[in-house]
Amino acid sequence: MTALRWRFVWQVARKELLSTVRDRRALLSGILLPLLLIPVFTVGFPALLGRAFSGQGQERQRVGVLGAFPESLRERLTAGRTDSAGRHEQGVVLVPVTDPQAAVRNGTADAVLVFPPNLPARAGEPNATVKLYAKVGNLKAESGVISKLNAALDDYNTRLVSEGLSERGIPVSFLTPLRVQTLDASRPQEAASGQLAFLVPMFLLQFILAGGMATAIDSTAGEKERGTLEVLLVSPIRRPEVVVGKLLATCSTALLSAACGLLGLLLSGPVSRLLVQDSGGVASGLGGRLSVTPASVLVLIVMALSAALLLSALLIAVSIFARSYKEAQTYVTPISLLIVFPAIGLQFADFIGHGAGLYTLPVVNAMVVILDVVKGKLTLPFAALAVAVNLLVTALLLLLAIRSFGREGVIFRN
Structure with missing residues (x-):
């Protein structure tokens, strides 16, 4: 050319x-x-x-309840908690419901907890299952009410186990002999x-x-x-x-x-x-x-x-x-x-x-x-x-x- x-x-x-x-x-x-x-x-x-996600922690979601549950769990659900960074997470507002699925679907409640009649009040009693109704897969629900309720129920479980171990003279660390610390090894960028x-x-x-x-x-x-x-x-x-x-x-x-x-x-x-x-x-x-x-x-x-x-x-x-x-x-x-x-x-x-x-x-x-x-x-x-x-x-x-x-x-x- x-x-x-x-x-x-x-x-x-x-x-x-x-x-x-x-x-x-x-x-x-x-x-x-x-x-x-x-x-x-x-x-x-x-x-x-x-x-938006942090705002979910400051919002008090409406949670329907069906069945009897201890007053200590009610206090934990409504009072909220303080996370490891020192930020306070608001609790939820509890409302009675009769139909869990309908309450979530029509917006009456953001989630519903259904407690079984044999809910244990002490560690060592027969296990029971608490049903959590929510819009699974919904980003707002997952980062808000579902996360709050799971954290509250986990805290309740931990408290029951701690009280049971203390009665037997066993430290709580007995259940966690090994701890895992995850460190980020990726490049700074x-x-x-x-x-x-x-x-x-x-x-x-x-x-x-x-x-x-x-x-x-x-x-x-x-x-x-x-x-x-x-x-x-x-x-x-x-x-x-x-x-x-x-x-x-x-x-x-x-x-x-x-x-x-x-x-x-x-x-x-x-x-x-x-x-x-x-x-x-x-x-x-x-x-x-x-x-x-x-x-x-x-x-x-x-x-x-x-x-x-x-x-x-x-x-x-x-x-x-x-x-x-x-x-x-x-x-x-x-x-x-x-x-x-x-x-x-x-x-x-x-x-x-x-x-x-x-x-x-x-x-x-x-x-x-x-x-x-x-x-x-x-x-x-x-x-x-x-x-x-x-x-x-x-x-x-x-x-x-x-x-x-x-x-x-x-x-x-x-």
């Missing part, structure tokens, strides 16, 4: 960038959304869930990233795709619809130079969105230190304290560049076949599924494992590398393999786009 004349390539790229800049809505969405959404989902969402870390690579690649989509469609199907593409192709600029120029413009807008996404990722660390307390609660378990080292930022930039080139080439290669801007949108929208489906799978990355083969899958490898960076377990050879694969696929897609631009049946489809 004849050497590219970069002066013409930059002219084409400049023209497409100017066209994109004039569309302020696309520009603002490519800048503001990445800056706002990543901190919101990595910091705000865990903080919101943490407050991996522990801080939490369970929502898989959202970070999904958002970064979605921003890359969204940032380049408007430019790619407008510079291909949009120009075809306006009738300006033919004028460009009959100019002294060669077809490969036109394609490479459009690729550079598309990649530039995609990288702008990626850069804003990376900035949002970096901002999530300081923001989380202001909003999310290190209480070991739900918020810290879900994530919200993401941080990366300068070396990791460099890897993220290189990985984002390779992903932006690949997605930009794919967008141009696909969009050129459309007759209009609207038709091109229908063609490129399914490309987002290439990001969403692997992102769902990244939730189970610990089960899948990280073999070299995973880094040879275009687009997927970028998400895996970004997740590795977020969790602090980056392997440079695998990252280099992912970049090389993305650049190779970019070259193939670029050749396909150049070939399509040289076919009159494609250019003049409208």
